[in-house]
Structure formats: structure tokens, C-alpha cells
Amino acid sequence: QLQLVESGGGLVQPGGSLRLTCAASTSISTIPVMAWYRQTPGKEREFVANITRRGTTTYADSVKGRFTASRDNTKYMVYLQMNNLKPEDTAVYYCRATLIFSDPVWGQGTPVTVSP
Numbered sequence: 001q002l003q004l005v006e007s008g009g010g011l012v013q014p015g016g017s018l019r020l021t022c023a024a025s026t027s028i029s030t031i032p033v034m035a036w037y038r039q040t041p042g043k044e045r046e047f048v049a050n051i052t053r054r055g056t057t058t059y060a061d062s063v064k065g066r067f068t069a070s071r072d073n074t075k076y077m078v079y080l081q082m083n084n085l086k087p088e089d090t091a092v093y094y095c096r097a098t099l100i101f102s103d104p105v106w107g108q109g110t111p112v113t114v115s116p
Contacts, residue, residue, distance in 0.1 A: 008020040012085055014087060019082070035096045038093045067082050068080070068081040088114075090113050094108075095107040
């Protein structure tokens with residue numbers, strides 16, 4: 001059964017960078033879409049970015065040009081490179097796997113705080 005574990009979150013100053021990692025317990029080579037979402041207290045979880053099995057990426061307007069999603073199917077890993085971070089990027093970031101014949105799988109999240 002697929003499990004996802006995020007890491008790489010932390011405290012960073014505005015303008016700084018972080019690289020989030022999502023480690024899968026099984027191969028992700030056949031998973032159509034891997035995605036990143038984020039959530040702040042009192043708000044719904046929102047889409048950040050996704051990447052298809054072939055490497056096509058899509059981004060939320062709020063992060064376009066600053067964040068880059070990538071995946072390494074051979075290492076069962078998905079990444080989110082976040083540059084020029086802003087205080088409004090503060091959130092818990094979640095990795096999600098879109099499966100073909102079952103419900104999506106979520107990780108437990110990794111917190112990101114952008115503050116001076």
C-alpha cells in the first residue's frame with residue numbers, strides 16, 4: 001500500500017528557499033499525477049503544483065515562477081523547490097498521489113514558516 005512522507009519544511013526568512021521532499025513507499029512510475037497542496041488554519045487545503053508521470057507541471061498562480069515541482073520515479077521521490085518565499089507561503093504542505101482505481105493518497109504534511 002502506498003504511503004507518502006513529506007520532509008524539508010522549516011523556518012525561513014522572506015526571500016529564502018526551501019526544498020520539500022515527498023518520499024513514496026512504493027514505485028510512483030505508474031502514478032499519473034503527483035501533487036503538492038498546502039493548508040493554513042481555518043482555510044481549505046489549496047492546490048500548489050502538480051507533475052504528471054511524463055513531467056508536465058502545473059502551478060497555482062500564486063507560486064508560478066517561484067516554485068518548481070519535479071519527480072524522480074527511480075527513487076520514488078517528488079520534490080517541490082520553493083524560491084523567493086513570502087510570508088503568505090506559510091502553511092503545512094502536503095504531498096498527494098492521484099491513483100487510477102482508488103482514492104488519492106496523502107502524506108502527513110510538513111510545516112513551512114516564512115517569517116523575518
